[in-house]
Each structure stands twice: as structure tokens, then as C-alpha cells.
Amino acid sequence: MFDKLKSAFSSVVNAFTERTLSENEINELLGKLEIDMLESDVAYEVAQNILSDLRQQLANEKVKRATDTSDIIIGKFKQSIEDVFAKAATIDVFSKIAEKNSTGQPYVITFLGINGTGKTTTIAKFANMLKKKGLSVVIAAGDTHRAGAIEQVSEHADRLGIKVVSQRYGSDPAAVARDAVIYAKTHHINIVIVDTAGRIQTSKNLMDEMTKIVRVVKPDLKIFVGDALAGNDAISQAKEFLSATDFDGVILTKIDADARGGAALSIASVTGRPILYLGVGQEYDDLIPFEPSFFTKNLFNRQAVAAN
Numbered sequence: 001m002f003d004k005l006k007s008a009f010s011s012v013v014n015a016f017t018e019r020t021l022s023e024n025e026i027n028e029l030l031g032k033l034e035i036d037m038l039e040s041d042v043a044y045e046v047a048q049n050i051l052s053d054l055r056q057q058l059a060n061e062k063v064k065r066a067t068d069t070s071d072i073i074i075g076k077f078k079q080s081i082e083d084v085f086a087k088a089a090t091i092d093v094f095s096k097i098a099e100k101n102s103t104g105q106p107y108v109i110t111f112l113g114i115n116g117t118g119k120t121t122t123i124a125k126f127a128n129m130l131k132k133k134g135l136s137v138v139i140a141a142g143d144t145h146r147a148g149a150i151e152q153v154s155e156h157a158d159r160l161g162i163k164v165v166s167q168r169y170g171s172d173p174a175a176v177a178r179d180a181v182i183y184a185k186t187h188h189i190n191i192v193i194v195d196t197a198g199r200i201q202t203s204k205n206l207m208d209e210m211t212k213i214v215r216v217v218k219p220d221l222k223i224f225v226g227d228a229l230a231g232n233d234a235i236s237q238a239k240e241f242l243s244a245t246d247f248d249g250v251i252l253t254k255i256d257a258d259a260r261g262g263a264a265l266s267i268a269s270v271t272g273r274p275i276l277y278l279g280v281g282q283e284y285d286d287l288i289p290f291e292p293s294f295f296t297k298n299l300f301n302r303q304a305v306a307a308n
């Protein structure tokens with residue numbers, strides 16, 4: 001009886017001190033966040049999804065009368081964005097490598113993406129990172145279509161002291177990948193990185209080529225390389241590669257030249273696949289692990305700079 005009285009009393013007090021957010025307040029702040037996201041290169045459909053989620057959450061939100069509502073809305077906005085990245089989860093590449101290697105097998109990674117996105121440089125950076133962690137790597141020059149592709153990947157590998165397995169132009173990429181896996185097994189190499197063609201006429205060609213590579217070498221990880229500067233193109237490429245290859249994770253390049261970072265949010269949201277690493281320059285060490293707070297930090301830092 002006493003408890004009942006107490007709870008009745010506290011609900012009266014709350015009625016005086018708490019309120020729900022008004023439609024106007026929500027509209028005003030969400031309108032600003034929409035512009036911020038679109039200016040940061042977030043795809044329109046992705047921005048709308050985030051805003052409609054946020055609108056639902058805010059409609060039921062009780063706030064103390066004296067609180068600054070913008071703090072609450074921005075806090076929830078950051079949370080929604082981090083939720084997009086959390087939903088895409090992440091992959092601990094190093095423990096996966098150790099797991100596979102413990103069975104006496106090399107870990108096989110295919111790199112996918114359109115020419116010009118920075119795929120070859122990213123392969124070199126990734127191989128460099130693995131080597132620095134004490135792991136051995138062999139690269140399969142699997143882009144046998146594009147003139148110069150084999151030389152380009154070999155040049156990087158030479159500089160890094162990494163073996164490349166290659167065949168002639170026009171040869172079957174699955175056969176090159178298989179040779180590299182056999183080389184890795186006989187030489188006890190930890191990881192095989194397979195470069196793949198960056199431009200195939202249709203998504204069916206891409207699918208056929210990937211299906212064959214998958215059947216022949218059974219890659220443990222498929223990484224899509226996207227260019228953060230390519231805006232909506234990067235997102236449509238990611239969608240196309242996802243349906244053709246069902247990749248596992250993403251590396252975004254040229255983040256150093258992309259002050260906005262919306263591509264990371266859009267690609268994670270549209271594909272549901274994690275962003276694993278970011279390319280942040282042209283040197284071999286310019287590859288950093290992706291942090292889910294990257295996008296919001298970037299967005300709000302930009303606002304702080306703009307306000308000064």
C-alpha cells in the first residue's frame with residue numbers, strides 16, 4: 001500500500017518534470033542532420049533510413065524539462081550510426097588466419113573491385129601489414145585481363161620482398177590462384193592474396209570468374225575494395241559486387257583525400273558488410289583498422305571547424 005502511494009507520487013512528480021519532444025523540435029534537428037549527412041556524401045536512401053529510425057525513437061523519448069534536447073538527439077543520432085556499423089559486425093582477420101593456419105593450411109584472401117579504386121596498392125599495403133606482423137604472404141596475379149596488371153602487382157611485391165605467382169595474360173585466374181595455394185602449401189606460407197580482374201563486361205562474367213575461383217581455391221575471405229571519393233558510384237559498385245561475389249568485408253581507399261567519409265556509412269548500411277580497414281595515403285603503411293566512431297567523429301569535427 002505504501003509502495004503504491006510512493007509510485008503514484010513519483011509519477012505525479014515526473015509529469016511535472018518530464019515531457020515528450022515536440023514535433024517541431026524533432027523536425028528542426030532532424031532536418032539539420034539530414035543536410036549534414038547528405039553533405040558528407042551519405043547516400044540518400046541511407047540517410048532517410050537513419051532519420052526514420054531516429055524519428056521513431058525520439059517520438060517516445062521522455063526528457064527532463066531543463067535538458068538541452070539537441071544533446072539528446074545528437075546522442076541518439078551517433079548511436080544509430082554506430083548501430084549500422086555494429087550490425088555489419090566485424091571480422092578479426094588475424095585470429096581467422098591463425099585458426100586456418102593451425103590446420104596446416106594457408107589462409108586465402110581474394111581482393112575484388114573496379115580498376116582505379118586502389119586495389120593493387122591496397123593488396124600491397126595489406127601484404128605489408130601481414131609481413132610486419134611476422135606472417136608470410138604469396139600473391140596470385142589473378143588479374144590476367146588488364147594489360148600491365150601483372151607487372152604492377154609484381155613491382156609492389158618486389159619492393160616488399162614478397163613472392164608473386166603468375167601466368168601469361170589471358171590465362172585462367174582460377175589456375176593462377178590454385179598455383180599460388182600449392183606454392184603456399186609447399187613453402188609453409190601463411191596467407192595467399194589473390195588479385196582479381198577489375199573490369200569484367202557484365203556481372204555474369206564477374207560471377208562466373210569468381211565462382212570458378214571460389215570452387216578451385218575456396219577463399220576464406222573476400223574483400224571488396226572501394227574508393228571513398230567515388231560517391232554514389234562506390235555504393236552501386238559495392239551492391240553489384242555483393243550480388244556477384246557475396247564478399248565478406250570492405251576496405252575503403254583514399255580516405256585521406258575524402259574529408260567526408262559518408263561512403264563508409266553508406267556501404268556498411270547497403271551491404272551489411274563490415275568496413276575492415278581504411279586506406280589513408282599512398283605509402284605502404286597507410287592502412288589503418290576501421291573504427292565505428294570514425295564517421296561521427298569526422299562529421300562533428302567538421303561542424304566544430306566550420307563553426308570557428
Ligand code: GDP
Pocket residue numbers: 114115116117118119120121122198253254255256257278279280281282286
Ligand atoms: P587499381 O587500378 O585499383 O589497382 O589502383 P591502384 O592501386 O593502381 O591505385 C590507383 C591510384 O590511387 C594510385 O595513384 C594510388 O597511389 C592511389 N591510391 C590508392 N590508395 C590510396 C589511398 O588510400 N590514398 C590516396 N591518396 N591514394 C591512393
